[in-house]
Amino acid sequence: LMRESYLNEKDVGFKQIKTDLRPIVIVGGHGQLGGLFHQMLTLSGYEVRILDKHDWDQAEAICDNASMVIVSVPISVTESVISRLPTLADDCILADLTSVKSKPVAAMLAAHKGPVVGLHPMFGPDVGSLAKQLVVVCHGRDSDAYQWLLEQIKIWGARLAEADAHQxxxxxxxxxxxxxxxxxxxxxxxxxxxxxxxxxxxxxxxxxxxxxxxxxxxxxxxxxxxxxxxxxxxxxxxxxxxxxxxxxxxxxxxxxxxxxxxxxxxxxxxxxxxxxxxxxxxxxxxxxxxxxxxxxx
Ligand code: NAD
CATH class of the missing domain: 1.10.3660 (6-phosphogluconate dehydrogenase C-terminal fold)
Structure with a gap:
């Protein structure tokens, strides 16, 4: 029953935790997991832009004024993609969805001065809904700034588990x-x-x-x-x-x-x-x- 009610919400949209937020950029947003997060964020009222493989010549413009950049590219290119990002605003959140956490979190901390959080959704893009699914959270820096994101993920029905990246x-x-x-x-x-x-x-x-x-x-x-x-x-x-x-x-x-x-x-x-x-x-x-x-x- 719980799953069904979340499925219905997926049709009509979700409560938006953080209103008046500047655009969110998903790097690799045309991919499977990036696409799912694109859908969930859009259904929650956020403005989402995509920076995929062939968009790097417009990277500055796409990331301009972003409130959050989420990296969701193949593991093998994650670190190089993070180091290639344009300079982000100091208050911009840098997050990733990679299945491994130590290196991406370290790369994000090195590439950006502002809030950093590593996420690992423990499910594939074929889940019908996020109800009861697990998302592992590895805190990077300035967790107060991205608390709303964690709340938003909970609104989608997922459970969060905090972990040290190495652990x-x-x-x-x-x-x-x-x-x-x-x-x-x-x-x-x-x-x-x-x-x-x-x-x-x-x-x-x-x-x-x-x-x-x-x-x-x-x-x-x-x-x-x-x-x-x-x-x-x-x-x-x-x-x-x-x-x-x-x-x-x-x-x-x-x-x-x-x-x-x-x-x-x-x-x-x-x-x-x-x-x-x-x-x-x-x-x-x-x-x-x-x-x-x-x-x-
Ligand atoms: P995917 O191949 O479906 O998507 C990757 C996207 O990144 C594609 O749109 C691709 O064009 C883009 N991309 C590739 N190189 C790029 C570059 N240099 N710059 C910008 N974009 C680039 O892969 P996926 O399954 O969505 O996985 C993405 C991330 O999510 C990985 O880190 C993976 O570990 C993680 N993840 C995936 C799953 C899953 O089941 N699919 C589950 C948990 C975590």
Missing amino acids: HDEAMQLVQAMRHFSSFVYGYNLYKENADLDVLLQFSSPIYRLELAMVGRLFAQDAELYTDIIFAQEHSHDAIADYLKRYQEALKILQAGDRDQFIATFNEVGKWFGDFAGQFQRESRNMLKSANDSRQI
């Missing part, structure tokens, strides 16, 4: 780089094995369908975005190498036929998960139920 990037190594890398390898393996997806689906339990869906949806999306997310994390190699090591350890136990050792490890991990294990079981029960209810193939 965010570290967590993202596991949450994103590792997750996507594992999905990538899983899909790569299905492809190499030339698995018959129709047959797999026929015999799939709901949890396996969910796993296939998670992996399959990766390959419906932009290769460059996910490659950038995986490559952008400097330490993701270590995290992935550690994961591979554990995979091999577990394989050894399996190959040795050491059932007792496997059970002991299983229980050790279960104990470590503690109360979360039960919580996850309850939560996934609902996910599995709705995954099963909404199957299309």
Whole structure:
């Protein structure tokens, strides 16, 4: 029900938190996420201008008098784009939507004297609404100046979570780089094995369908975005190498036929998960139920 009411708001517009604001510029505003923010800001009554790839000869004019500049370009060019921005007014907010945070936030602090904030929307542009979606906030400088923006994002229905940029990037190594890398390898393996997806689906339990869906949806999306997310994390190699090591350890136990050792490890991990294990079981029960209810193939 909550989602529906936000969807309706998307048709009629949102409450505008900060009135009489000078124009907002979205660098990369023709892209997926920039486009979504363009839509949300416009629906909230703000004047939005776009500075995309081919507009740099007009950058001065586009950024002139801007109250906020939001950078939403591919990760690989984010820092160079930030350093290329014209000098912004001292009270202009410089923000970004990049999936990694340390380097973009540092680049924004270096490029601009005024308010700086790093945002990481933890969702793709295909969400129907922002209701209950998470946006990570990494404070840069002068947070009072952009408090209204955070309030505005909450009006759109999203939840905010504050994080230190380095802490965010570290967590993202596991949450994103590792997750996507594992999905990538899983899909790569299905492809190499030339698995018959129709047959797999026929015999799939709901949890396996969910796993296939998670992996399959990766390959419906932009290769460059996910490659950038995986490559952008400097330490993701270590995290992935550690994961591979554990995979091999577990394989050894399996190959040795050491059932007792496997059970002991299983229980050790279960104990470590503690109360979360039960919580996850309850939560996934609902996910599995709705995954099963909404199957299309
Ligand atoms: P996208 O490729 O759809 O959009 C990028 C936009 O930037 C395009 O319009 C492109 O023309 C423009 N661009 C490229 N180089 C430019 C340059 N030098 N100057 C100005 N504009 C330039 O990508 P996206 O998916 O919208 O991702 C944008 C940012 O959002 C990335 O930093 C990404 O990490 C972040 N993000 C994306 C998602 C997602 O699911 N798509 C989720 C969270 C965060």
